[in-house]
Amino acid sequence: MSLISVGTVAFDAIETPMGKTDKIVGGACTYIGLAASFFTKNSGIVAVVGDDFPESVLKGLSERGINLDGLQIKEGEKSFFWSGKYHTNMNVRDTLDTQLNVLESFDPIIPESYKNAEYVMLGNLTPSVQSTVLDRLASKPKLVVLDTMNFWMDIALDDLKKVLNSVDVLTINDEEARQLSGEYSLVNAAKVIAEMGPRYLIIKKGEHGALLFGDGKIFSAPALPLAEVFDPTGAGDTFAGGFIGYLAESGDLSFENMKRAIIAGSALASFTVEKFGTERLMNLTREEIDNRIQQFVELSQFDMNLVFG
Amino acid sequence: MSLISVGTVAFDAIETPMGKTDKIVGGACTYIGLAASFFTKNSGIVAVVGDDFPESVLKGLSERGINLDGLQIKEGEKSFFWSGKYHTNMNVRDTLDTQLNVLESFDPIIPESYKNAEYVMLGNLTPSVQSTVLDRLASKPKLVVLDTMNFWMDIALDDLKKVLNSVDVLTINDEEARQLSGEYSLVNAAKVIAEMGPRYLIIKKGEHGALLFGDGKIFSAPALPLAEVFDPTGAGDTFAGGFIGYLAESGDLSFENMKRAIIAGSALASFTVEKFGTERLMNLTREEIDNRIQQFVELSQFDMNLVFG
Numbered sequence: 270m271s272l273i274s275v276g277t278v279a280f281d282a283i284e285t286p287m288g289k290t291d292k293i294v295g296g297a298c299t300y301i302g303l304a305a306s307f308f309t310k311n312s313g314i315v316a317v318v319g320d321d322f323p324e325s326v327l328k329g330l331s332e333r334g335i336n337l338d339g340l341q342i343k344e345g346e347k348s349f350f351w352s353g354k355y356h357t358n359m360n361v362r363d364t365l366d367t368q369l370n371v372l373e374s375f376d377p378i379i380p381e382s383y384k385n386a387e388y389v390m391l392g393n394l395t396p397s398v399q400s401t402v403l404d405r406l407a408s409k410p411k412l413v414v415l416d417t418m419n420f421w422m423d424i425a426l427d428d429l430k431k432v433l434n435s436v437d438v439l440t441i442n443d444e445e446a447r448q449l450s451g452e453y454s455l456v457n458a459a460k461v462i463a464e465m466g467p468r469y470l471i472i473k474k475g476e477h478g479a480l481l482f483g484d485g486k487i488f489s490a491p492a493l494p495l496a497e498v499f500d501p502t503g504a505g506d507t508f509a510g511g512f513i514g515y516l517a518e519s520g521d522l523s524f525e526n527m528k529r530a531i532i533a534g535s536a537l538a539s540f541t542v543e544k545f546g547t548e549r550l551m552n553l554t555r556e557e558i559d560n561r562i563q564q565f566v567e568l569s570q571f572d573m574n575l576v577f578g
Numbered sequence: 579m580s581l582i583s584v585g586t587v588a589f590d591a592i593e594t595p596m597g598k599t600d601k602i603v604g605g606a607c608t609y610i611g612l613a614a615s616f617f618t619k620n621s622g623i624v625a626v627v628g629d630d631f632p633e634s635v636l637k638g639l640s641e642r643g644i645n646l647d648g649l650q651i652k653e654g655e656k657s658f659f660w661s662g663k664y665h666t667n668m669n670v671r672d673t674l675d676t677q678l679n680v681l682e683s684f685d686p687i688i689p690e691s692y693k694n695a696e697y698v699m700l701g702n703l704t705p706s707v708q709s710t711v712l713d714r715l716a717s718k719p720k721l722v723v724l725d726t727m728n729f730w731m732d733i734a735l736d737d738l739k740k741v742l743n744s745v746d747v748l749t750i751n752d753e754e755a756r757q758l759s760g761e762y763s764l765v766n767a768a769k770v771i772a773e774m775g776p777r778y779l780i781i782k783k784g785e786h787g788a789l790l791f792g793d794g795k796i797f798s799a800p801a802l803p804l805a806e807v808f809d810p811t812g813a814g815d816t817f818a819g820g821f822i823g824y825l826a827e828s829g830d831l832s833f834e835n836m837k838r839a840i841i842a843g844s845a846l847a848s849f850t851v852e853k854f855g856t857e858r859l860m861n862l863t864r865e866e867i868d869n870r871i872q873q874f875v876e877l878s879q880f881d882m883n884l885v886f887g
Contacts, residue, residue, distance in 0.1 A: 477783065486876070487877055495765060566882055570878075571797070572834070573874075
């Protein structure tokens with residue numbers, strides 16, 4: 270297996286200014302797996318669901334080339350459930366309900382075929398579970414990317430710092446970067462966080478794009494301005510999945526290629542927010558992705574040398 | 579005269595988390611004029627000061643090639659004064675004091691040599707005064723850029739809408755774009771504002787960069803991540819001055835060249851915030867500007883075609 274991803278495969282119920290859903294399929298690992306599958310067909314997921322999770326969805330993931338040997342299905346138990354409501358400013362959301370269910374006792378199983386994975390995506394989850402996944406690998410991956418959130422900084426900071434020590438790339442948002450580092454300036458925050466372990470820091474800024482810090486360089490990626498954001502759920506996970514999927518497929522870990530991977534992840538995330546849940550990703554074509562990436566090129570590229578000077 | 583700029587030439591007293599100043603030289607037109615002077619030596623300003631304004635500063639502007647024939651000096655009166663305090667989030671500021679003084683009865687005088695200016699920068703000021711400047715020109719300029727703020731949307735919206743009708747480029751921040759258009763999405767806001775007159779809209783997003791909308795296209799310019807923002811006062815004016823100065827000097831109003839002008843303006847603005855007031859602009863070299871523009875290139879440019887696909 271080239272790439273393995275760990276995270277939730279779950280149900281969400283979402284309310285945004287654009288509408289409301291019943292229980293739909295969600296979960297960080299679902300978005301990560303789907304996004305990565307557009308770039309690499311050699312990936313698997315480490316996750317747990319209850320017996321209430323629809324077989325048809327698992328079949329859909331499998332058909333996209335996502336290996337499910339690392340997915341545990343717990344008989345007689347229920348899948349993780351999250352319910353939330355977004356405000357007009359889609360950066361702000363209230364959690365209405367969280368039911369851990371199968372996650373309460375999640376002990377990740379790593380199939381033999383996963384144990385020498387070169388690329389590992391640790392999706393947003395309890396930091397101690399993220400650590401356990403790394404501990405159970407047979408060899409050191411080429412690249413470990415970790416996504417987390419303020420919640421874990423609040424209640425499990427020591428565990429988070431422990432796993433960060435074994436991570437190459439950390440993805441968090443700007444407020445989380447400030448919280449984790451104690452620095453307001455993102456430039457200074459990146460320096461503090463680099464000393465915690467991750468050589469690269471990606472700061473996700475939603476409608477303002479993303480920043481990559483590392484190798485003494487900075488890359489600023491734009492976000493595509495959208496007329497309508499339908500549902501931001503899963504955008505960060507989609508971004509991370511596209512990012513690591515692109516790197517896994519190209520096998521190039523240079524800063525220049527990380528830039529491309531960030532654009533690829535950003536392009537995928539810009540689709541996810543167009544519909545509720547995973548709907549848009551499930552119906553996405555390679556041609557649409559290529560066109561969207563071209564839009565990112567037109568959005569941000571300029572040629573200063575033609576006239577200036 | 580190729581370029582004329584109208585706006586305040588004034589005193590500021592500023593407090594930021596980094597320190598505090600006594601009365602120092604400020605004013606939108608001061609920053610605009612200084613910024614534009616790095617690109618064009620054929621510019622003049624339309625403004626008013628009292629007899630308290632230091633001659634040495636006027637001499638400094640003049641030495642940079644800024645024509646002062648349109649600057650009125652009112653004997654026995656005082657210059658405009660603004661005092662403000664910024665919080666840790668430099669996007670938020672409190673106005674502590676505003677003394678209009680000479681601005682209360684500002685009747686802009688346009689010298690004969692200014693009346694056929696091809697480029698006109700209407701800096702942040704009473705919309706009716708911005709209108710008057712346009713009314714007093716002898717010929718229609720090639721490009722009129724207008725900067726304004728929420729204050730004028732609150733108290734002089736009709737006057738603002740009137741002048742917008744004769745404007746080619748509007749520069750405002752994201753919250754102001756939302757207020758002026760009544761649309762939350764900036765894509766939709768841009769459409770509404772285009773119908774008010776300006777063919778191009780530049781949305782200034784501070785630490786998140788800037789967006790240019792026009793000709794059915796969008797350009798997203800990054801902001802340079804800075805370890806330390808000393809004082810954001812004048813950053814937007816510097817940006818606008820660099821933008822129109824670059825266009826005036828190149829004479830190219832294509833969308834591609836507007837992108838370059840935005841990068842040029844962004845580069846200059848990134849210097850302004852490094853020190854209090856106009857200090858950094860006053861001591862800036864062309865080599866520093868070129869290096870800074872190169873930093874913007876490295877920050878945002880990528881080559882998607884090398885590996886992708």
